[in-house]
Amino acid sequence: METAKGKTREEIINRLADRIDSFEKYSQPHSKLMAELATHLARRLGLSEPDTSAVAEAALLHDIGLYAMSPAYCHSQTGLSFQERLDLWRHPVIGEQQMAKREASRHAQLLVRWHHEWWNGSGYPDALAFEDIPIGARILRAVELYSAVASDRPYRSALADDAVLEALKSSAGIECDPHVVQALAELLEGLSTKEESVVPESQAEPALDATPQPTAFVSEDILGVLEAETPAGGAAPDPWPTELTPQDPWRASAPDQSVSNVPSDPGAALSQPIAFSEAPAPLSLAPIQIAPLVAAPIEPVAAPKPTEASHLEALLSRAKSNVLPDSEPRSLSWRGSRYNAKRLLGFEASVLSQIEFRSIAIPFCGSTELALYLKTWGKLILANDQRAWAAAVAHARIQARFPLGEDHIARILDDVYVPGTRLTNGTLRRWFGETDAWWMDNLRRNIESLEDESLRAQALAIGIQAGDYALSFDDETRDLRMPLTTVYWRLAGRATIGPATNPHSQSFNLPAEDFIKQSRADLLYVSLPAAQSESAGGEARSEWREAWVRGSDESRTSGPAVAQSRQSHLAAIDRMLRFGSQVKTWAVGCQEAGLTSTQDIIEIIKEYRPVRATYSKDLTEVAGGLRSFIIVADRPEKTR
Numbered sequence: 001m002e003t004a005k006g007k008t009r010e011e012i013i014n015r016l017a018d019r020i021d022s023f024e025k026y027s028q029p030h031s032k033l034m035a036e037l038a039t040h041l042a043r044r045l046g047l048s049e050p051d052t053s054a055v056a057e058a059a060l061l062h063d064i065g066l067y068a069m070s071p072a073y074c075h076s077q078t079g080l081s082f083q084e085r086l087d088l089w090r091h092p093v094i095g096e097q098q099m100a101k102r103e104a105s106r107h108a109q110l111l112v113r114w115h116h117e118w119w120n121g122s123g124y125p126d127a128l129a130f131e132d133i134p135i136g137a138r139i140l141r142a143v144e145l146y147s148a149v150a151s152d153r154p155y156r157s158a159l160a161d162d163a164v165l166e167a168l169k170s171s172a173g174i175e176c177d178p179h180v181v182q183a184l185a186e187l188l189e190g191l192s193t194k195e196e197s198v199v200p201e202s203q204a205e206p207a208l209d210a211t212p213q214p215t216a217f218v219s220e221d222i223l224g225v226l227e228a229e230t231p232a233g234g235a236a237p238d239p240w241p242t243e244l245t246p247q248d249p250w251r252a253s254a255p256d257q258s259v260s261n262v263p264s265d266p267g268a269a270l271s272q273p274i275a276f277s278e279a280p281a282p283l284s285l286a287p288i289q290i291a292p293l294v295a296a297p298i299e300p301v302a303a304p305k306p307t308e309a310s311h312l313e314a315l316l317s318r319a320k321s322n323v324l325p326d327s328e329p330r331s332l333s334w335r336g337s338r339y340n341a342k343r344l345l346g347f348e349a350s351v352l353s354q355i356e357f358r359s360i361a362i363p364f365c366g367s368t369e370l371a372l373y374l375k376t377w378g379k380l381i382l383a384n385d386q387r388a389w390a391a392a393v394a395h396a397r398i399q400a401r402f403p404l405g406e407d408h409i410a411r412i413l414d415d416v417y418v419p420g421t422r423l424t425n426g427t428l429r430r431w432f433g434e435t436d437a438w439w440m441d442n443l444r445r446n447i448e449s450l451e452d453e454s455l456r457a458q459a460l461a462i463g464i465q466a467g468d469y470a471l472s473f474d475d476e477t478r479d480l481r482m483p484l485t486t487v488y489w490r491l492a493g494r495a496t497i498g499p500a501t502n503p504h505s506q507s508f509n510l511p512a513e514d515f516i517k518q519s520r521a522d523l524l525y526v527s528l529p530a531a532q533s534e535s536a537g538g539e540a541r542s543e544w545r546e547a548w549v550r551g552s553d554e555s556r557t558s559g560p561a562v563a564q565s566r567q568s569h570l571a572a573i574d575r576m577l578r579f580g581s582q583v584k585t586w587a588v589g590c591q592e593a594g595l596t597s598t599q600d601i602i603e604i605i606k607e608y609r610p611v612r613a614t615y616s617k618d619l620t621e622v623a624g625g626l627r628s629f630i631i632v633a634d635r636p637e638k639t640r
Contacts, residue, residue: 017031033312096110524580
């Protein structure tokens with residue numbers, strides 16, 4: 001199909017991909033290499049042709065959001081500051097929006113959004129984890145990692161060929177899906193053994209014109225919200241105008257609340273909610289725990305590779321030549337999520353940034369990735385979870401003042417491989433092999449020897465990541481595993497506690513209703529648990545985490561009761577909201593998974609207060625995807 005200017009869509013996409021590469025100062029051909037490798041890998045994993053095409057298009061334009069932002073730090077030769085890193089987290093969301101403007105398929109849009117999600121949940125913008133990440137996005141993460149470390153970057157030189165493959169393999173179980181890494185490594189090894197072929201002249205890419213400067217999309221408000229979502233039932237405005245007025249990143253005026261149910265421009269570029277100088281009185285409850293957010297990896301610096309460009313071009317040529325025979329066995333060991341009942345960090349941050357509040361109470365905090373934004377915004381955070389492991393992670397994320405030191409880590413890992421006479425927590429053998437069970441058991445014992453509660457919380461949070469790592473491998477991918485002690489050091493070295501939090505912020509390990517009753521905050525954010533008993537993806541790991549943190553098999557009864565009928569689910573929601581009547585503003589997050597509808601929940605809320613707005617995020621294009629909603633309601637002002 002030709003455009004009005006006589007160019008095909010494929011030509012336009014390829015030229016745009018080249019310009020993105022040029023802006024990022026990649027040695028050519030980064031995006032095209034990604035697209036070719038991703039296409040081969042998708043077919044190798046058994047994806048259908050429509051899904052493979054979406055993966056290829058997303059690979060070519062994966063950094064279109066960064067190109068639209070064109071931040072100055074993109075070319076920095078030093079590490080990013082915390083605020084720059086937080087700003088960088090916006091680019092996949094902006095990329096999703098840019099793909100929509102170019103009429104890309106919804107599947108390709110979402111793959112661009114999620115191409116920086118990590119297997120262990122430490123990625124961005126939504127902190128998805130494990131099988132909750134669509135297989136196409138897992139392919140893009142592995143392929144981009146390989147392509148990036150094989151290329152010269154402004155802040156480091158390309159790695160040598162053997163180091164590139166080693167970097168890819170060591171990412172398995174942390175950054176990338178082990179099955180995808182294994183399939184990509186086999187593909188690369190197969191390509192490297194083929195005779196170098198010459199690209200026919202008819203396939204040669206046309207010479208690029210002088211690279212134009214991208215449109216100025218960037219705002220200097222580096223703490224701006226991740227994204228602007230569309231209110232349910234409303235048309236999407238242009239969320240990223242070509243010119244944005246820079247604002248003081250520490251202040252912002254509250255959005256105009258004079259409009260009724262649906263905000264007139266929820267997609268506008270949003271800055272941070274107003275900071276506050278006086279904190280409300282904290283809950284008079286014993287605090288509990290959080291895990292540090294894993295920062296972007298620091299890639300090793302290697303000596304420059306003079307032949308790097310020709311090496312990648314040769315690899316691209318081999319990939320384009322379709323040297324892999326159709327009869328080659330395909331790996332079908334990757335796992336898909338049965339449902340996507342998970343929280344979306346970017347969506348949450350976007351909606352909450354539009355609400356004026358000084359303090360927030362979160363009765364179901366989960367793994368608390370949202371805390372990083374709330375801390376940056378200067379909010380007082382009261383986070384709670386009935387599960388001990390989630391409460392521990394919350395403590396580490398919210399209340400930690402300084403990170404684990406090397407002496408603490410060495411103490412935690414002392415003699416972890418030495419088996420005793422008997423496992424303290426024998427239930428670990430339900431999930432782990434004998435060696436790993438002893439390692440996890442000894443690690444838990446050593447963590448208890450730390451005197452500081454916040455240090456114990458951080459150590460537990462990293463231990464949870466290490467256990468998830470161990471459970472990410474099977475017989476087919478076992479060769480990619482690293483020793484757990486090595487993994488623990490690596491995870492601890494990447495951890496960060498983020499900016500200083502409000503000194504009154506706390507975390508709790510209470511039943512949700514008890515927490516809500518005693519909460520004194522401006523905003524109650526209730527992310528409703530799924531109305532179903534089936535679990536997959538990150539949620540499926542909850543059982544072993546609870547047993548490990550508690551030291552016993554109490555995990556089966558530690559979580560909230562799962563409703564078995566529509567009536568019981570709605571009754572539980574009604575009870576929670578009634579207990580939270582003292583809180584000025586409610587934000588209720590939910591997903592339509594079949595038992596109850598969003599309209600059912602809205603009707604319950606309206607019994608207590610008017611609904612100001614309903615925001616939605618549609619993921620139904622991907623397998624198991626649901627539609628997420630956040631309903632905002634304010635307590636009526638008292639009349640005299």
